[in-house]
Amino acid sequence: MGDAIEAENQQQPIIKNYNNKRSNKSPKILSDLNRPIKPTPLGEQSRAVRRQAFMVILANIGVLSSGMSLAIPTVILHQLESKDESVYLSHAQASWFAAINTLSCPLGGLLSGALLDRIGRKRTLYVLNVLGITAWILLATASVTNSESFYRQLLLSRFIIGIVMGLASAPAGVYAAEISLPKLRGILILGTSISVALGITVLYSIGFFIRNDFRLIALICAGYQITALLCVLPLQESHSWLLSKKRVEDAKKSLNFFRGLDKSPYITHPEVLEEFNSLEKSLNLREGERKPSFLSCLRLPEVYKPLIILMGLFAFQQLSGIFVVVVYAVQILRDADNSIDAFLCAVIIGTARVVTTCPMGIVLEKWGRRRAGIISTLGMGISMLLLAGCSWLKALQSIPYLSVVALVSFIVLSTLGLYTLPFFMISELFPQKVRGPASGLTVAVGMFFAFLCIKTYPEMKAAIGLGRSFVFFSTMSFLATLFIYWTLPETRRRTLLEIEEQFRSEKRREAPTELELQNVLAH
Numbered sequence: 380m381g382d383a384i385e386a387e388n389q390q391q392p393i394i395k396n397y398n399n400k401r402s403n404k405s406p407k408i409l410s411d412l413n414r415p416i417k418p419t420p421l422g423e424q425s426r427a428v429r430r431q432a433f434m435v436i437l438a439n440i441g442v443l444s445s446g447m448s449l450a451i452p453t454v455i456l457h458q459l460e461s462k463d464e465s466v467y468l469s470h471a472q473a474s475w476f477a478a479i480n481t482l483s484c485p486l487g488g489l490l491s492g493a494l495l496d497r498i499g500r501k502r503t504l505y506v507l508n509v510l511g512i513t514a515w516i517l518l519a520t521a522s523v524t525n526s527e528s529f530y531r532q533l534l535l536s537r538f539i540i541g542i543v544m545g546l547a548s549a550p551a552g553v554y555a556a557e558i559s560l561p562k563l564r565g566i567l568i569l570g571t572s573i574s575v576a577l578g579i580t581v582l583y584s585i586g587f588f589i590r591n592d593f594r595l596i597a598l599i600c601a602g603y604q605i606t607a608l609l610c611v612l613p614l615q616e617s618h619s620w621l622l623s624k625k626r627v628e629d630a631k632k633s634l635n636f637f638r639g640l641d642k643s644p645y646i647t648h649p650e651v652l653e654e655f656n657s658l659e660k661s662l663n664l665r666e667g668e669r670k671p672s673f674l675s676c677l678r679l680p681e682v683y684k685p686l687i688i689l690m691g692l693f694a695f696q697q698l699s700g701i702f703v704v705v706v707y708a709v710q711i712l713r714d715a716d717n718s719i720d721a722f723l724c725a726v727i728i729g730t731a732r733v734v735t736t737c738p739m740g741i742v743l744e745k746w747g748r749r750r751a752g753i754i755s756t757l758g759m760g761i762s763m764l765l766l767a768g769c770s771w772l773k774a775l776q777s778i779p780y781l782s783v784v785a786l787v788s789f790i791v792l793s794t795l796g797l798y799t800l801p802f803f804m805i806s807e808l809f810p811q812k813v814r815g816p817a818s819g820l821t822v823a824v825g826m827f828f829a830f831l832c833i834k835t836y837p838e839m840k841a842a843i844g845l846g847r848s849f850v851f852f853s854t855m856s857f858l859a860t861l862f863i864y865w866t867l868p869e870t871r872r873r874t875l876l877e878i879e880e881q882f883r884s885e886k887r888r889e890a891p892t893e894l895e896l897q898n899v900l901a902h
Contacts, residue, residue: 380890408746421639422638422639423562427639429727430639431563431567431637434637435614437610437614438500438550441508442547442571443574443575443578444508444544445544446575446576446580447582449456450583450705451593452506453595457676458591458592459592465523466525466529468530471671473879475534476540479829480537480540480544482541482546484544484826484829485501487822488545488546488820488822488823490819491550491819491822495819496814500557500617504614509602510540510546511540515598515600516537517535517539518532518536518593519597519601537785547571548901549819550575551571553815555568555625557618557619558617569743569799572736572739573737573739575802579705582600585599587723608615628772630655631644638654682817685809685817689805691862692859692867693801694824695856696798696801696828696850698828699797699855699856700852703832703834704790706790707833708721716780724786731794739799742795743819743873748803748869752860752867754792754795758789758795760853761853762792763856765785765788767846769781770844771846804867805822807870816860
């Protein structure tokens with residue numbers, strides 16, 4: 380008995396020591412076990428996510444026409460300028476055909492701003508698709524006997540499709556931002572950029588197989604636009620817009636639907652009720668302040684600051700040559716390297732853009748908006764310098780497909796930031812009270828720069844040469860890096876109201892770090 384007690388006493392320090400080591404080595408594990416598990420928000424659960432994603436997909440189907448309209452010049456210009464045709468365009472007329480859609484695009488942007496607030500997100504998409512059908516039919520039925528009538532009808536078609544581009548830039552993104560929670564917002568807003576990139580790729584692919592029948596291509600596009608119009612029918616209007624129009628019951632039905640509940644005019648779930656009350660309170664506060672005009676709102680820091688930032692971002696997007704490469708892809712590839720089928724390269728470029736755009740929601744959530752923009756613009760500048768070198772240095776010209784690799788790299792890197800960010804952040808930075816007109820005005824300015832770049836590119840190439848043109852685009856890309864570094868705010872993991880407050884308070888705040896998020900969860 381005494382031996383047993385002595386053995387037990389000898390083991391006790393060892394057991395105590397072991398327990399101390401456990402407690403010293405794993406306080407974080409123990410605290411994590413004791414911390415209550417936070418349930419997934421209702422709007423982030425699978426049923427709600429499926430509904431939000433499906434509605435955003437339907438909203439973005441018509442947006443593909445923007446990509447198609449951007450890409451169609453590179454596919455059909457060779458036929459439109461061919462003197463073997465019964466009617467054809469001169470070189471100057473062809474440049475107008477390629478660019479005039481971006482000249483009318485600002486009108487579409489301004490119209491989008493007015494329609495978004497007046498008739499809502501869903502009905503704006505109806506207008507977009509009806510105009511798109513009209514434009515493609517005009518292109519398909521252009522005169523085959525009279526050159527002047529042929530040219531005028533082509534310009535009218537492109538002018539209308541430019542309005543469609545302006546209309547398409549904001550509604551789907553604004554809609555996605557309003558129906559989703561912050562964690563999903565980035566991925567859903569990205570649907571617009573994916574749709575534009577997919578539209579470009581689809582048109583390049585059609586052009587690869589149908590190289591000498593632009594009328595058939597236009598009819599295919601018209602048929603697609605009719606399908607897109609039908610896809611708008613089941614769309615559920617944004618609860619944010621419905622509430623702003625005092626349609627309270629419809630807004631409650633919409634919010635219930637997007638949070639995975641039944642479409643009831645009554646909100647019973649406490650989490651959804653809290654979200655609804657917060658949105659209603661925010662709207663009531665704005666209305667109680669006597670709703671000012673858009674011009675008077677321009678004096679507010681939460682309006683003019685994001686307006687300046689996004690206008691600058693759109694300007695650099697165009698001056699860096701992104702849309703020039705899209706519109707003149709086949710022509711640039713023939714000038715830079717005629718050892719490979721230019722149409723096949725265009726398809727590769729389009730596919731690379733789509734593949735890069737799809738994971739952009741994850742990239743932007745992981746890297747943040749600023750880092751993605753900086754990496755993108757630096758890479759674009761380097762790619763354009765490499766293209767310039769391919770046109771000057773024989774050593775680089777001897778490397779097979781180097782120019783193609785440089786151009787694909789430019790497309791991939793631009794998609795990682797400068798091509799995507801302006802359209803992505805247009806739905807994040809503007810406050811609700813001016814989101815419609817401010818988005819329209821921003822897109823209008825961006826498309827005006829697009830018109831200048833696309834229209835003057837052939838003349839610039841003829842005046843200073845292909846290599847120096849690439850150097851100009853490279854310089855603009857590097858300047859865009861500085862602009863993003865100094866002006867672009869980080870919006871990752873912030874609600875739309877927090878972003879608005881950041882501009883209003885005139886105090887820059889960085890996104891919460893992982894440690895800060897852990898502290899918030901702990902308390």
